[in-house]
Amino acid sequence: MTKEYVLFDLDGTLTDSSEGITRSVQYALDKLGITENDQAMLRRFIGPPLDESFEQFYGLDKETALKAVNYYRERYNDTGIYENVLFDGINALLAGLKEDGYIVALATCKPEIYVPRILDYFNITGYFDVAVGSELEGGKRRHKNQVIDEVFVRLQEYGHSGQNLLKMKEKAIMIGDRKDDILGAKASGIQSMGVRYGFAEENELEKAGADYIVNNVQDIADKLKII
Numbered sequence: 001m002t003k004e005y006v007l008f009d010l011d012g013t014l015t016d017s018s019e020g021i022t023r024s025v026q027y028a029l030d031k032l033g034i035t036e037n038d039q040a041m042l043r044r045f046i047g048p049p050l051d052e053s054f055e056q057f058y059g060l061d062k063e064t065a066l067k068a069v070n071y072y073r074e075r076y077n078d079t080g081i082y083e084n085v086l087f088d089g090i091n092a093l094l095a096g097l098k099e100d101g102y103i104v105a106l107a108t109c110k111p112e113i114y115v116p117r118i119l120d121y122f123n124i125t126g127y128f129d130v131a132v133g134s135e136l137e138g139g140k141r142r143h144k145n146q147v148i149d150e151v152f153v154r155l156q157e158y159g160h161s162g163q164n165l166l167k168m169k170e171k172a173i174m175i176g177d178r179k180d181d182i183l184g185a186k187a188s189g190i191q192s193m194g195v196r197y198g199f200a201e202e203n204e205l206e207k208a209g210a211d212y213i214v215n216n217v218q219d220i221a222d223k224l225k226i227i
Helices: 020-033 041-042 050-058 062-076 090-099 115-121 144-157 163-169 179-188 204-208 217-224
Strands: 003-006 103-111 130-134 172-176 190-193 212-214
Touching: 003 144, 020 041, 020 062, 050 062, 090 103, 090 130, 090 163, 090 217, 103 115, 130 144, 144 163, 144 172, 144 179, 163 172, 172 179, 179 190, 190 217, 204 212, 212 217
Parallel strands: 003 103, 003 172, 103 130, 172 190, 190 212
Antiparallel strands: none
């Protein structure tokens, strides 16, 4: 295999988290007196940092956007987090990658405080050598390239300290469903694979410049064998 390190996004790549996220966004907007029932609009929140999405899509200032994030978490913390299902075939995919000797990492912009709960909920924690999320507001790690870079920091700390970083990145690929995954991979200096079954808008992955694009979960394993 030419790739050794496989990094996965979470929402829209491993799990269909649309119900929990969109309902929590609706809850937050309602608290601000905004009614939003357009699912296409709500699904745009899946992937990027929440505060930036509230600012971009609804013209909120930074202070109000952060207030919206707090409202979002009121609902998400105990309810929305579990309105979530694994995409068909993910368990088999992860098990197969580990059996084939890949080093598997999670690289998500979801706050890292949620990551262990979600992985444990789906009983997939053991498949990941490291799992990295973003830091909460005020933290330096917010965007996908920063999350990806932290994956390699931790890999070097936890058993791969003798590996040259550039050589590690040459053997790495980021798999995700949104342009943030693709652009983050480019900024971090690794290849990317976009998945169409997630939450990307039409041509989003192509416009972002994904190195590879696949249609379904099975295609991920098949593509990794030949690249």
